[in-house]
Amino acid sequence: MTPDRRRIVLFDLFGVITRHQRPGALEKMAARCHTSLDAFTTAYWTHRPPYDAGRHTASTYWTDVLHALSRPADAGTIEELRLTDIDSWSRVDDRMVAYVRTLRDRARVALLSNIPADHADAFLAAQSWLHDLDHVAFSGKIGAAKPDPAGFQHCVVVLRAAPADFLFVDDREENVRAARAIGMNGHVFDGRDDLAAAVDAWL
Structure with a gap:
């Protein structure tokens, strides 16, 4: 198989596309x-x-x-x-889901999230938009949780790409540093508008 060299925006889930844990x-x-x-x-x-x-x-x-x-x-x-x-952990940010969907016209879009396997099953059943992404990598399913480099390498292999083809987006700086350490580009998420500007510049 030949590599697909289109650029890939690789998203974290919690704190980026979905909310952090429900208060209380x-x-x-x-x-x-x-x-x-x-x-x-x-x-x-x-x-x-x-x-x-x-x-x-x-x-x-x-x-x-x-x-x-x-x-x-x-x-x-x-x-x-x-x-x-x-x-x-079930609350999504509808504005971010909509933004992620619009990106698919310009780049491949994938997900790399730290989430147990049974949580992942529930999320996949409840959130139909996940099935439209180019790849979804849940730590409980792939056996590696960020910042373990194996999680990032999994995405590189499955998407038949080079690390430099990725822009990894996460709200945790240590995870972005781990992505950069294997050659990916990285962005620390601090809101949709700031992210959109960073993605536009990268693409």
Whole structure:
């Protein structure tokens, strides 16, 4: 197969096209676990990396969180927490979705997001616009979470491109630095208007 050398805008998802976690969600999950917000937040994020990277299932992740909080990890509690967690990350920015769609007339458009596999399945089912993109890479599905270079390399290989063909857009500077380290162009997201100007200049 020959490379497709059209330029590619590679987007992060959360904090760029979709909103950050729903306000109050961590408090709700902490209350379900009968624990403090600080203790829950620490357990929630401490055990998150292998879940995001597809090395742990949702059941394993929530079992680890509940055990860290000295709480029983019964199936009902795990499922309730899992569904609350998925819902907490489900809000999209409609203006950004519309902007992403308009870009497809000018460039290839792809996604690279840190998201567990079960969250990814729910997002794909709920957001039909994702199926119109040139590629969607979810960390829980590809086994690599940003800033691991393997996630970026996955996109390079699948899209049959060179790193320099990409403009990677993320709201986290460390992820943009990781993309640049393998030869991609990078933009730290700080709003749609600033992004549109950067994309116009790059294209």
